[in-house]
Amino acid sequence: MVSARDLDPSASPLDYYGSELRRLRETSGLTQEALGSCIFVTGSLVGQVETTHRVPTRDFSERLDAALGTDGMFSRLVGLVLRSQLPSWFQQYAEMEARASYISTYQAQMVYGLLQTEEYARAVLATGMPNNLDDLLAARMERQRLLQRDRPPTVWVVLDEAALLRPIGDRSIMRSQLRHLLSFHERRWVQIQILPFAAGGHASLIGSFNMLRFEDEPELVYTEDLISGHMTANPDTVREGSLRYAHLQAAALSVEESAALIARVMEERYGEQSGSGGRALA
Structure with missing residues (x-):
């Protein structure tokens, strides 16, 4: 079992976080139990974070900063810690995503x-x-913070109609998810289009892909297979991706029509009056 004394701060962001927590806690003359009491957690949880047996959350980090007077250090560090919990093959993409000024994606x-x-x-x-x-869930929620920036990236999303109809979790989860999509309708920097089944064959039957644009770096195309992701700035690939995405946008419903379809599916398929299997009642 790893002890706080055995941590190598240079081994990972999580190790650095744990060692700094221990150092600053001891400098403040606090036991794990005393610090836990200050931030409304158990001393055991503090110890688990110090020894990297638990990954800290953003809320935990913000409370630490307040209790230890660290001027937001842990709140800044926790983003790196959570990103380090992502699969190794995805971490570079997540770093580039956080720097992008324009994100476009097709999700099948x-x-x-x-x-x-x-x-x-x-x-x-x-x-x-x-x-x-x-930990993976916390990392995904952390990624979403880029949409809350003062100057967030422009995000253009084309969702296949299948994404609305395939039940992930129970009916209440799907209803909340579709309501969440509708909440972006008034945000100019997030645009959502639905590619309907009626479009038939389309330019990306082969699958989903993302494109990232930057202020002063080459554009990137990102795809995934069963076990890993692939990112490239190859000009021919980027050109092909841009062309295919333009065709997808042209085949999709307008932003207004898409919002209407999302709302209709939310009520008819996942509303309180729908059948127990999640299908719309006749």
Whole structure:
């Protein structure tokens, strides 16, 4: 078992976080129990974070900053800690995503990660049967903070109609998720279009993909397969991705029509009057 004294602060963001927590707590003359009392958690939880057996949350970090007077250090550090919990092959993409000024995505199977509710995201992540579900969920929620910036990136999302109709979790989770999508309708920097089944064959039957644009860096295309992700700035690939995305946007419903479809599916398929199996009543 790792002890606080055995931590190598340079080993990972989580190790650095734990060692700094221990150092600053001891400098303040506080036991784990005393600090836990100050931030309304158990001393055991403080010890688990110090020894990297638990990943800190943003709320935990903000309370630490207030209790230890660290001028937001842990609140800044927790983003790196949570990102480090993502699969290694996804971490570089998450770093680039956080720097992008324009994000466009086509999602064929599910709601885009940056627009997922916590309950929906938990249900999605659980399908991969991970051992660290809570940590992955916290990392996904942390990624979404880029939409709350003073100057957030422009995000353009094309969702296949299948993403609305495939029940992820129970009916209440889906209803909340679709209501969450509708909440973006008045935000100019987030635009959502639905690609309807009626569009038939389309430019990305091969699957989902993301494109990232930056102020002063080459544009990127990101795709995933069963076990990993692939990111490239190859000009030919970027050009092909841009062309395909333009065709998807042209085939999709308008933003207004898409919002109307989301609202209709939310009420007819996942409303309180729908059948127990999540299907709309005749």
